Amino acid sequence: MTLRLFYMIFCRIVGWLTLLHRSDASKNMEILVLRHEVTVLRRQVHRPRLSWADRAVLSALARGLPTVLRAHRLVTPETLLRWHRRLIARHWTYPHRRIGRPATDPAVVALIQQLARENPRWGYERIRGELRHLGHQVSGATIRRVLKRARLGPAPRRTDDRWRDFVRAHAASTLVCDFFAVDTVMLRRLYVFFVMEVGTRFVHVLGVTAHPDGAWVTQQARSLLVTLDHRAGTFRFLIRDRDTKFTRSFDEVFTGDDIQVLKIPPLAPRANAFAERWVRTTRTECTDRLLIFGERHLRTALDEYVDHYNRHRPHRSLGLRAPTDDSDVIPLPVGRIERRQVLGGLINDYQRTG
Numbered sequence: 001m002t003l004r005l006f007y008m009i010f011c012r013i014v015g016w017l018t019l020l021h022r023s024d025a026s027k028n029m030e031i032l033v034l035r036h037e038v039t040v041l042r043r044q045v046h047r048p049r050l051s052w053a054d055r056a057v058l059s060a061l062a063r064g065l066p067t068v069l070r071a072h073r074l075v076t077p078e079t080l081l082r083w084h085r086r087l088i089a090r091h092w093t094y095p096h097r098r099i100g101r102p103a104t105d106p107a108v109v110a111l112i113q114q115l116a117r118e119n120p121r122w123g124y125e126r127i128r129g130e131l132r133h134l135g136h137q138v139s140g141a142t143i144r145r146v147l148k149r150a151r152l153g154p155a156p157r158r159t160d161d162r163w164r165d166f167v168r169a170h171a172a173s174t175l176v177c178d179f180f181a182v183d184t185v186m187l188r189r190l191y192v193f194f195v196m197e198v199g200t201r202f203v204h205v206l207g208v209t210a211h212p213d214g215a216w217v218t219q220q221a222r223s224l225l226v227t228l229d230h231r232a233g234t235f236r237f238l239i240r241d242r243d244t245k246f247t248r249s250f251d252e253v254f255t256g257d258d259i260q261v262l263k264i265p266p267l268a269p270r271a272n273a274f275a276e277r278w279v280r281t282t283r284t285e286c287t288d289r290l291l292i293f294g295e296r297h298l299r300t301a302l303d304e305y306v307d308h309y310n311r312h313r314p315h316r317s318l319g320l321r322a323p324t325d326d327s328d329v330i331p332l333p334v335g336r337i338e339r340r341q342v343l344g345g346l347i348n349d350y351q352r353t354g
Helices: 002-019 024-044 052-062 077-091 106-118 124-133 140-149 163-169 214-234 248-255 269-285 295-311
Strands: 174-183 189-197 202-209 237-240 260-263 336-342 347-353
Touching: 002 052, 106 124, 106 140, 124 140, 174 269, 189 214, 189 269, 189 295, 202 214, 202 295, 214 248, 237 269, 248 260, 269 295, 295 336, 295 347
Parallel strands: 174 237, 237 260
Antiparallel strands: 174 189, 189 202, 336 347
16 A cells, blocks of 8 residues: 555656646646546546545645635545544554453354254253363353354254155165166067165166066065175165065065065155166166167166166265265376276276276
8 A cells, every 4th residue: 555655646746747848828728627527527426435545645735736726626624634633533542352252263153053953953052062072162052142143943943854864864774676667679568676775875686577476576585685695684674665566475585584664655656766766867878778679688788787887877975986985085096097888888987097
């Protein structure tokens, strides 16, 4: 700001030296033009805004004007006196210190709101105790004030239990299964039976057939438990629809391994949303983009696509990781990038090679 003031003073001095070489007629003509411009500007701007550098320059130059002309300038004598009084008041005014307790650290405020949102059942004292373990001494009144400001009411009425939270809490121990149909080029309908592990989104395509019946489906269920081996004990629920192909013997295969079979309500496909979403993904990326010639062709295409889905395809619900990728570390960009074509080039896999 000081450099700006010196620059404006320098420009005014150069302008004054330039005026020494001009005639009185040209100076008078310029004064008339400037007066008219000021009049036009006053019609449009009621009160111009001046910086402190403008005030300093105008105050210094106004001293050399005749008394008659001072009252017709942008800066009048009353304005100069007001600026002077304000400058004196600012000079003798000491910094104002706020009386009372210091404000709560914004990081602590954000932490209180995070604990309240992630733990709807926690009360003020419960949050206070958790903050104490984290090294923050905060009173219950402060926590109540922070949550009230964030429109988070007291527990347990802060929020209602959501179905999404319930499913997320039981995702690691839940399996879902379903069928979807694919029509071949000869208008023959084939049925694909699959099971998904909800926690990891890992998909098992158990079989492809044109005539699914209860015995066939039961045999595929036994094959699944053999494939899962010791991991079968980690699952507690199996969600399925009310298709007649799921017979009592099918349910007994899972109940014998302490897996409870849950039937979704009639005409409610959203209750089996994970399976329905995978069907849509498979149709969009695989079966709707291929001409299926037969059962063997469909099984081969699905095996290749499921391998890509489980080992490479990123999932938003998994933090853009693949179902078989349990590492949170991003590998260093070392090596050359190679492309591997899946399903004849419909899908591309990119990997680094050493």
